[in-house]
Amino acid sequence: MANVGIVIVSHSPKIAEGAADMVRQMVGDSVNLAYAGGDPGGGLGTSVPSIRDAIDRAWSEAGVAVLVDLGGAETNSEMAIEMLDAERRDRVVVCNAPIVEGAVMAATEASGGSTLEAVRRTAEELSPQ
């Protein structure tokens, strides 16, 4: 069984890329990792097509955990997930966690072969309950 994949979605392409670099340093190539940042015009923001592409790139049969920064990143990620094929849609979750810490923790959990639900739980432990 493949490891859960990780997608990082930020309004800023630099934050998305930088967070992905930190994840890569932690887990190497043991998890599929992709990021999306910036709006369809290249400014700060998020874009449904680029999030969908990132999910495709990070795809794993074990599912994909998505880490987001602010509101629109979450809403656009949820929209992108809904537009996936039915058999993939239920295997992608948006984690309610801080983007950098959440991505690193989620990827570390994923690299040990944990389920999508366990990966999400580990990331979300970082959020105030």
Next chain:
Amino acid sequence: MTPEHLHKLIVAVADAVIAHADELTELDQAIGDGDHGVNMRRGFEAVRADAAATAEKPLPDALKAIGTQLVMKVGGASGPLYGTLFLALGKTIAPDASNIAAAFAAAVQAVEARGKSHPGQKTLLDVLAPVQAALADGGPHLPARLPIVAAAAADATVPMLATRGRASFLGERSIGHMDPGARSSALMIASLCRALEELDLG
């Protein structure tokens, strides 16, 4: 509704949003991240560019096509929110628009679910919900009355405290500014109603 009529309606709404993009940006700079005008202009320029092809489709498909474009092109939270509004309208509406009140109610519900929000949080829902209520009440001269309802509802967001969206980060400082999403919703409703009146389709 003929394709010519539908084309006029699409262009009217798109032009209104594009023409007011700077105003939307200014409102968003006060209490948000300042991208609402730019995002909405990008989305509606795409809608406008495809208006002729979209208008050839049956009404439900045309609305879904507009919703998809907004989802793909707008970026920001307003893309999925307005995209969902149009997609949900397209899913429910009859080709002759005879069930517009019910379809609009379903679409507003879908926007609430997408935004995990409800009226009273200083968002576009504070315009969409009262418009939906007026539409459900029915009666004569709706295209003349709905823009008034929408404008008053947008004005009523000024004293509200934002509890959803980027403006909620400002807490009390969000009070005293009109919500940009409420303004864009009111604009779209006003331009649509005006075009319906001009076409005598009210």
